[in-house]
Amino acid sequence: MKKNTNRLASWVLVLTLPTALFARDKLTIVHINDTHGQIEPVKAKDGSEYGGFARVAYVADSLETEAEAEGRGFLFLHAGDVLQGPPISNMHKGKLDFELLNEMGLDVMVVGNHEFDFGQTNLSELVTEAEFPILSANVFYEHGDFLVEQYEEYGRQYLVVVGLTTPGTPFGTHPDNVKGLVFASPDTAITDLIENKKYGEKDLIVALTHLGYYEDSLLAEQVPEVDLIVGGHSHTVLEEPREVNNALIVQAGARTVYLGKLEVEVKKGRIVDWEYDLILLSDSIPEDPGMAARIAEEAKVVDEKMGQPVGKTEVALVPGFTEAKDEMSLGDLLARLMQEETGADFAFFNQGGVRSTIFPGDITMKDILTALPFANTVVTMELTAEQVEELLNFNMAHGPHSGGTLHLAGVEYDIEDSSAVNIRICGQPIEKDRTYKIATNSFLAAGGDGYEVLKQGSGIYDTGTVDYTLLISYIEKVGIIK
Secondary structure, eight states, X not given: OOXXXXXXXXXXXXXXXXXXXXXXXXXXXXXXXXXXXXXXXXXXXXXXXXXXXXXXXXXXXXXXXXXXXXXXXXXXXXXXXXXXXXXXXXXXXXXXXXHHHHHTTOOEEEOOGGGGTTOHHHHHXXXXXXXXXXXXXXXXXXXXXXXXXXXXXXXXXXXXXXXXXXXXXXXXXOGGGGTTEEEOOHHHHHXXXXXXXXXXXXXXXXXXXXXXXXXXXXXXXXXXTOOEEEOOSSOOBOSXXXXXXXXXXXOBOSTTSEEEEEEEEEETTEEEEEXXXXXXXXXXXXXXXXXXXXXXXXXXXXXXHHOSEEXXXXXXXXXXXXXXXXXXXXXXHHHHHHHHHHTXXXXXXXXXXXXXOBOSEEEEHHHHHHHSOSOOEEEEEEEEHHHHHHHHXXXXXXXXXXXXXXXXXXXXXXXXXXXXXXXXXXXXXXXXXXXXXXXXXXXXXXXXXXXXXXXXXXXXXXXXXXXXXXXXXXXXXXXXXX
């Protein structure tokens, strides 16, 4: 496999593979997305396991062998967000993930918002190490050069893959990670590319996107030239492709639990027939033995460093909100701990800041860093009553299941006409002529998830206390979370 280098300095690099490889009327497309460092299998509450890179590698290799035997073309795609997850990935800043993706023969990926989480220099190194093209047609430097390749072309008048990254990336990673970059409208970027390259009806146009299912649907409506959208970002589990306008849309959940297999028949650049299988990667499916052994070696190092228990829990500490008796919202707990630590009038933690469940039993540092991988610090500031109201209204605009939805401690309110009313802070009605001390994490304080109002606070102070240390201190204090 040819290794491309210096992608960050290039405008457009076209790699045209032998026409005989892809100039066929039948093609198998295998896809994953939002793997988020899930190199090891995902452990379920009942003890069963799903996914993991070794299982992905086994299935992808089997499907490629099957496609070759049937005389089909084969393409293995990743729809972004390789980075940001458990310690086995984060300790290497994603480099181990990319080494394993090289081994399993990934063909193309698109840049996701979390690819920026360890900075642009780290992303540049990953792009150089990758033995597959990394694409984005709508991200470029302020001086004009594109961040990476825009597209990948396989045999003229057959197949082109165009990468598109969410324009919300400046709010989906720390703003410092994307300084100097412009995130253009995806529909404009791909339309301009189609027009400039003069792609026509005989070209099969695949949009490899990290936009989210809703935005993928809009893209299909706005750009009728697109034939297939292989998506990510929203972690949507689509058991069957959605047909929107002229395009099929597929997405395979997240964290390697699923792998999608789409078989298409193409005539003159159009998909005329298709079959789809969303494969649940349960532990009944074998793993690639060589990759499993490599991952086990890396996991052993992590366990030696982080495998000692720091306490216990009798309830599952879960992402998001919950009312179940055997569960506790980790986001709610962290908001309360930040309020207690800082003496703030109220505190809040974003829902997307908690990435996995800590199951009942011993709690290790590995468990904690898997659930809280971002290492955000606790920040305090003063907000006016008007800014508090703006904050709460913006929180509601996210809806209940967004990564930007806030876990709140010390503040309550009622909802009327989609606005926050009857706001109570520490049980008392909000006073219009005073300011309030708040505590949050450094991601939100920098305007993450779109909370620009927090950049306008006064007396902004970064305590330097990392969020997960609050949880560790709490566990050490109570011994057992009940």
